[in-house]
Amino acid sequence: MPLVLALVFAIFVAGCGDDSSTSSDPASESQSSSSVTLSEVEGSSSSVGRETSSSSVKSGDDSQKSSSSVSGKNSSSDGVDTSSSSVDNTRSSSSGYVLRDSLCSSDYEGWTQYIPQLQQEFICENGRWIPMSSSSVTPSSSSKYYDMSRLFVSENDYSYGEFTDPRDGQVYKTIRYEHGFRGIDSITFFAQNLNYGRMIPGGTQMTDSTKFCYDDDPWYCENGFGGLYTWATVMNFPAACDSFAMGSAKCPEEYDLMSNPVPEYQNNLSLVIHRGICPEGWHVMNEEEWATVMKGRGSRDGASYLGAVLWGSNQRGFSLLPAGVLQTQWVDSPEKYIRYANIDVFADHWIPGDYDGSLVRDSTASYGNTVLITQDRINRTAGTKKVNGLSIRCVQDY
Incomplete structure (x- = not known):
């Protein structure tokens, strides 16, 4: 079963033009819905968008590695925390949508997601998904190290x-x-x-x-x-x-x-x-x-x-x-x-x-x-x- 990391945004229609008119813009097809779930992962048959790993600070002691992982958090079945959302900040996009930003878990700080329908990339910054164009952070990956002492420890006594x-x-x-x-x-x-x-x-x-x-x-x-x-x-x-x-x-x-x-x-x-x-x-x-x-x-x-x-x-x-x-x-x-x-x-x-x-x-x-x-x-x-x-x-x- 493919991995799906779901990023849920509440998307509302911006007031525009005559309600009776129809548009050839593919994005307009989903404007009648008050929300849309957009997901992405390389390897997923339903993928849309991009994702990158979160940034972290390299430990001063290279022999001591951090074992923190996103896998242990309280999450939805898709692996992304979607337990809460916010409708505080809105931002118009060129596609005709108004995006009401969702909260993002601290585990995803620095991650990015590309939303094709909005033709915009978003970054998890300070607990909120915001457009990259307005972000104060240029995301970059920096090494984080791990304790590798249990790499070849087998619970069922397999011999190597x-x-x-x-x-x-x-x-x-x-x-x-x-x-x-x-x-x-x-x-x-x-x-x-x-x-x-x-x-x-x-x-x-x-x-x-x-x-x-x-x-x-x-x-x-x-x-x-x-x-x-x-x-x-x-x-x-x-x-x-x-x-x-x-x-x-x-x-x-x-x-x-x-x-x-x-x-x-x-x-x-x-x-x-x-x-x-x-x-x-x-x-x-x-x-x-x-x-x-x-x-x-x-x-x-x-x-x-x-x-x-x-x-x-x-x-x-x-x-x-x-x-x-x-x-x-x-x-x-x-x-x-x-x-x-x-x-x-x-x-x-x-x-x-x-x-x-x-x-x-x-x-x-x-x-x-x-x-x-x-x-x-x-x-x-x-x-x-x-x-x-x-x-x-x-x-x-x-």
Whole structure:
């Protein structure tokens, strides 16, 4: 079930013109309603708008990390506090609406939301959603650190193996799950995100052996969150594949769907074994392998049982982290927008395949498949622009 962060605004019609006239403006279709719920999240089939993570102040002691998270607050089922609203301040917009600002929880201080119907971006500032144009704050992300001592603590006594990437000497914890299907008795996964490559600043063109680290801060890459990569980099395809669909003249690459040794698994993209950026003998985790990890008690409740840091428990030993994303374009246009967002909110991981679902809102962009996980929701058929930076997990070939 996709993540939905709902921002509820009370929107009233501004007095304008002859009541009997009709308008071709799409925004006018909803003017008869006294309120409208607008929601946004990359990966949600009903998304509209943008969101970014809240700002925080870096601790003076880098070894002591704050574990505060938005996930523990009193919230609606959509994950956003909508328990109170205000009708004090009004502000006219160019679309013909009068916006009566809603209160926002202190957990969302510094977050932004883009409302297409109003063609305006709003920021949570001093407990209220206000237009960015009138804000006194220019939001920027600044690092916040966490206590990582429980990253590999498993409540069910899963034991970890280790794998050393011969390319750079990076040592990864691994976790093995029994499978028992089609002759595969077990599957071994990385128990942490891939962290391969040299760190480069967000928005820089990725080349071989490069990665982004959240907030351009190496602490995240070095402490389990791993690197963030564009889709083409993860698949080890030419950079043009971040902007063009597979099989096109600019991105003629394809997957070898026959690479799976299990005959029944061949010709199936959700089961494809594709090495991509992973070490030799390993491949980019595919959709069905994510399903294998999600099996077990509590699986329908999302990641609350997959990671002890920020998300409560690590019942499966998978040590999942909500590592956030690097946004490099606006959701609905190719305009550059360099922002690290949503750390401690969700885990978004690339998987093989082009995405062609309802999320596509920018016809100039190419979208890739992702698995989007929040504390209480899982969506294995999500997607986002390939130019964004996301996490990946690797799986040992079988």
